Amino acid sequence: ILFIIFGSFKKTGPAWFEDAEGGGDKLAISFRPTGLLVGILFLVASIGVALATGQVPAGERGVVLKFGAVTDKTLGEGIYLVAPFVNSVERMSVQTVKQEEPASAASKDLQTVQTTVALNFHLNPERVNDVYQTLRRDYVSRIIQPAIQESVKAVTATFDAEELITKRPQVKSEIEEVLSSRLAINGISLDTLSLTNFEFSGAFAASIEAKQVAAQDAIRAENLLIQIRVEAEQNEAQAAGDKLAAIERAEGTKQSNILNSEGLKESAILEAEGQAQARVIRANAEAEARVIQAIAEAKAILEVADATADGNALLDATLSKQVIDFSLVENLAPSIRTVVIPSGQDLILSDALLGSNP
Known part of the structure; x- marks a missing residue:
């Protein structure tokens, strides 16, 4: 200028x-x-x-x-x-933006539900022309906020109030799916979605709390029952084990007694057999001794007989016939003092008479 x-x-x-x-x-x-x-x-x-x-x-x-x-x-x-x-x-910014929006809806069982939806989103870089042409930069109030409300209402209406708590991951997933499809139509990409705790009316919250307390009491009672059952089973198992141990001990004692009895029996049998064998050996020894003694006595008798025979032969050779006759007479009549024999005669007794008993 x-x-x-x-x-x-x-x-x-x-x-x-x-x-x-x-x-x-x-x-x-x-x-x-x-x-x-x-x-x-x-x-x-x-x-x-x-x-x-x-x-x-x-x-x-x-x-x-x-x-x-x-x-x-x-x-x-x-x-x-x-x-x-x-x-x-x-x-137009295509960076990720965080948006938090409170939402109110009704559950399937007509309970009022309050929650807060926090989402991260960004504009689709390939569709910023469409977003600018239709929404300019006012897409949060015109698209995102209404889409959050509608998505929460549509999903929570399919769940009971209790299911919103017990099936929270499923509820979040379905809300995210519905909201993502709604935003994608307008060139907005949903990155992540989070839900705060669901809030219910005071009466319903009290009923849920009472139900939870009852459920916890039931769980504690069930756990106590399980504990009692387990302890009973343990006692039963211990009793069975003690019984089995007693049976095994009795069986062991029985087997020990049987073995001892059999040992004593075998010992007695062996002892009896030993005694019998000893008696047999003793009897055999005694018999053998008697046989030996008899043989010895027989030999002695034979020796005596032989000696007697030898003596008799010697006497017969040395003694006269008169002495023999005298001896015979003396044996025949020991009380006779005098025997008269005719001169030149033998004894009046024959040899046959002399060989017989008086």
Whole structure:
């Protein structure tokens, strides 16, 4: 602007003139139209360059407008150049944004449910033109908030109040699925979704608490019953073990007694057999001794007999016939003192009589 103003004037030379008061000299300056035109053109060019260039920051996309109408062209991150006064660029953020929204709904059993939905979302970079054309930058209040309310109501209506607590992961998954499909229609991508605790009316909360207390009492009673049953089974098992141990001990004692009895029996048998064998050996020894004794006695008798025979033979050879006859008579009649035998005769007794018993 200063260039245009001062460039349109030029210095004409030292033309001196008096001022109205009649004193002082003034410098004469003349107007130059060419300088003004150049200045205007330079200004217009500067404005055009400024309007034609720009920069799209990281995490944003540029929507190109042509005379204010949305085009299909989208500018990525970095410096861009467009036709000035024809095209303009509107920047749209595609970064992940967090949004928390309280939601109220009714369960399947008509219980009022309060919860807070926290979600992270971002604009689809490929559809920022559509979002800008239909929603501009007002997509949170016009799309996201109503979609959260509708999704929560649609899903909680299919669950009982208790199921909203017991099946919380399933409820969250279904709400996330419904909400994601609703947002995707409008070019918004859902990243994550979280649910705070479900809140119910005071009366229902009290009933749930009472039910939970009863359930806990039932669980404790069941656990106590299980404990008693386990202890009974343990006692029964211990009794069975003691019984089995007693049986095994009795069986062991029985086997020991049997073995002892059999040992004593075998010992008695062996002892009896030993005694019998000893008696047999003794009897055999005695018999053998008797036989030996008999043999010895027989030998002695034979020896005596032989000696007697030898003696008799010796006597027979040494004694006279008269002595023999005298001996015979003496044996036959020991009381007879005198025997008269005729002269020249033998004994009146024959040899046959002498060989017989009196």
